[in-house]
Amino acid sequence: MALNLQDIPRVKKLDKKTFIEHYFKPQKPVVIEQQIEDWPAYKKWNLEYMKAVAGHITVPLYDDRPVDYKDGFNEPHAKMKMSDYIDLLKREPTRYRIFLWNALKEIPELQKDFTFPDFGIRLMKDIPMLFFGGQDSYTFMHYDIDLANIFHFHFEGTKQIILFDQKQNDYLYKVPHSLITREDIDFTNPDFEKWPLLAKAEGYKTELNHGEVLYMPEGYWHYMRYITPGFSMSLRAIARNPINFSRAVYNLLIMRNFDNAMRRLQGQQWIDWKNNQAIIRTHKRNGISV
Structure with a gap:
């Protein structure tokens, strides 16, 4: 048995009108395969180039250890x-x-190596973010604190992506007062006996290769695994849906500070209480005795 995942639609390129009508308004993900082939970054950006321009900088690193208080x-x-x-x-x-x-x-x-694409929504130009990972490294299933619209540009290698929209929250074992699901769920090979509600979740999947762009709509859950070493850049636009925008403000101003205080x-x-509540609340919402 596997997760109920459909392939994310793919297009060669997108113009503003098509993006707004077919993906932004209905809030559906899409992979754009050839949108950035005219960027200098398309030819230049690889791990060796990043080593040449940024090798002297000390960078923060994260792994997949469980959350510690x-x-x-x-x-x-x-x-x-x-x-x-x-x-x-590389080693x-x-x-x-x-x-x-x-x-x-x-x-x-x-910044000279790329331009901000015009898809009809205003991108936040002061916070382009980079993400790097080694073979088999991964992020826990999560959604971003600001529930932004995200364009995720991948460089070098291949990255596996699994997405869920916010309508699937009742099935994902979301940890309260946080932005993650239970960290011990393997979304590449889930244990449905332990996590039975995952069988009801409907999501999306794809693999990103060099130069491809993934659009992730507001608040989408995402799990990302590096099949090979590589890196990506994300550009984001604030949530347009008033409910999502208000949730973003709550997450930034209240939820984050409350969680840190309780830790x-x-x-x-x-931490243990939250993890236990993820199971209790998910099962209760679906009529399962706990």
């Missing part, structure tokens, strides 16, 4: 010189990833 919100698990990190990526599989790194702020010359007050007991 001592960790702050998005606190890195390690740090390393970029040159050493890229050598590690052997590693769980270490770079997450939400505003490299373009530290390395302004990278300080209750420690690991708070």
